[in-house]
Amino acid sequence: MAKPIKETIVLGGGCFWCTEAVFKNVKGVLNVTPGYAGGHTKNPSYEEVCTETTGHAEVIKVEYNSALVTTENILKVFFASHDYTQLNRQGNDVGTQYRSIILYTTEEQKLLAEKFIKENPDAVTEINLLAKENEAGEFTIAEISHQDYFALHKTAPYCQVIIAPKIEKLQKEIAPLLWSTTLSSEQYHILRESGTEAPFTGKNIEAGTDGIYRCAGCKNELFEAGTKFDSNCGWPSFDKAIEGSVLLLEDNSLGMTRTEVRCAFCGSHLGHLFNDGPTSTGQRFCINAFGLE
Numbered sequence: 001m002a003k004p005i006k007e008t009i010v011l012g013g014g015c016f017w018c019t020e021a022v023f024k025n026v027k028g029v030l031n032v033t034p035g036y037a038g039g040h041t042k043n044p045s046y047e048e049v050c051t052e053t054t055g056h057a058e059v060i061k062v063e064y065n066s067a068l069v070t071t072e073n074i075l076k077v078f079f080a081s082h083d084y085t086q087l088n089r090q091g092n093d094v095g096t097q098y099r100s101i102i103l104y105t106t107e108e109q110k111l112l113a114e115k116f117i118k119e120n121p122d123a124v125t126e127i128n129l130l131a132k133e134n135e136a137g138e139f140t141i142a143e144i145s146h147q148d149y150f151a152l153h154k155t156a157p158y159c160q161v162i163i164a165p166k167i168e169k170l171q172k173e174i175a176p177l178l179w180s181t182t183l184s185s186e187q188y189h190i191l192r193e194s195g196t197e198a199p200f201t202g203k204n205i206e207a208g209t210d211g212i213y214r215c216a217g218c219k220n221e222l223f224e225a226g227t228k229f230d231s232n233c234g235w236p237s238f239d240k241a242i243e244g245s246v247l248l249l250e251d252n253s254l255g256m257t258r259t260e261v262r263c264a265f266c267g268s269h270l271g272h273l274f275n276d277g278p279t280s281t282g283q284r285f286c287i288n289a290f291g292l293e
């Protein structure tokens with residue numbers, strides 16, 4: 001499979017709990033990180049941003065594989081997911097931190113954003129170059145309590161009343177661009193919300209006729225059949241991944257430090273890597289069966 005072409009854009013379209021949930025569902029999005037940008041101080045906190053004195057907007061940093069999703073479609077999702085004609089507010093969320101803003105990193109992103117504004121003169125979206133690291137107004141990652149908010153707080157009133165209907169509406173407007181229309185709910189939970197199937201409950205998986213296990217999201221070739229071993233832990237286990245097929249990230253959730261395994265091509269969560277494997281590699285890729293095919 002071709003190599004991912006990674007691009008970054010920072011988008012503000014109201015509360016970042018919403019925009020994060022929306023963009024995690026977009027095919028080709030590798031990573032979504034809520035944060036603050038577009039202001040004139042460095043490293044602001046949530047409380048400071050809420051005072052509207054730092055000039056920051058609540059934003060998400062979207063890293064995407066432009067071999068899977070075009071920049072044009074990233075912007076299409078962005079404009080479909082918020083009201084770009086509302087100045088400094090989104091619905092009941094009022095304040096400059098909720099303004100519509102695009103911080104681009106490439107000339108193509110800038111031109112496409114400007115084209116949209118030209119065609120939609122009622123848009124109030126700000127377009128700026130993303131400030132470099134260590135400059136005032138650069139992207140600052142939000143506090144941990146604001147990461148993965150929707151996935152972790154689905155029953156909270158704000159999520160049920162504001163975010164869930166927004167996602168449902170989008171589902172109809174831009175269905176072909178979303179994971180939720182092609183994945184089963186179990187697959188969606190694991191691949192896009194970093195879920196884990198209960199041990200011994202995954203579907204039976206077998207390697208393809210070419211002896212390869214693939215990502216259930218994008219069909220990226222992940223593991224060769226010969227690297228699978230019986231670990232008796234309740235999840236498919238492999239002692240080696242195909243070179244370049246997965247990303248390894250530090251995962252500090254659930255009070256543990258683990259190594260998360262994601263598909264390098266579509267960014268989907270697959271499972272975790274442990275260094276207690278019984279074979280010569282010493283590795284145990286513990287992978288959700290619903291993430292594989």
Ligand SMILES: [Zn+2]
Nearest residue numbers: 215218263266
């Ligand atoms: Zn994938």
